[in-house]
Amino acid sequence: MAERAQAKAKRPTTTHRRRSEGRTAAAPAGDRSAQRIKTLERESERLKAALVEAEERIARLEASRAETVNRIDWVLDSLHNVLESSA
Structure with missing residues (x-):
């Protein structure tokens, strides 16, 4: 019998992992949501x-501005009175 040389089509090797590969044991979705909620709170x-604090500072600045004006x-x-009295 004659041997046939068959060339197998090889898939190109990639360095990409499947999504499920390389994942560590992740916390359940509920735990992640609770953590996210606590962080947001x-x-x-x-x-x-x-x-x-910003509103208090704005109030102080507005009061200072009003006092300056x-x-x-x-x-x-006073300057007008002095000018009028000396004229």
Whole structure:
């Protein structure tokens, strides 16, 4: 019997892994969701605190601005009075 030389078609080798390969034992979806919710809640609380601080700072700056404007008005009125009385 004559031997036939058959060339097998080889699949090209790749370095890509299948999605299921190489995965470590992942936490169940419920645990990941709970962890994500806790992380988001902490971030939300941090952002709320930052917002409160920013609002307080804005209030202080607005009060300072109003006080400065009032002082400038007072100085201008005083200068007008001095000019009127000396004329």
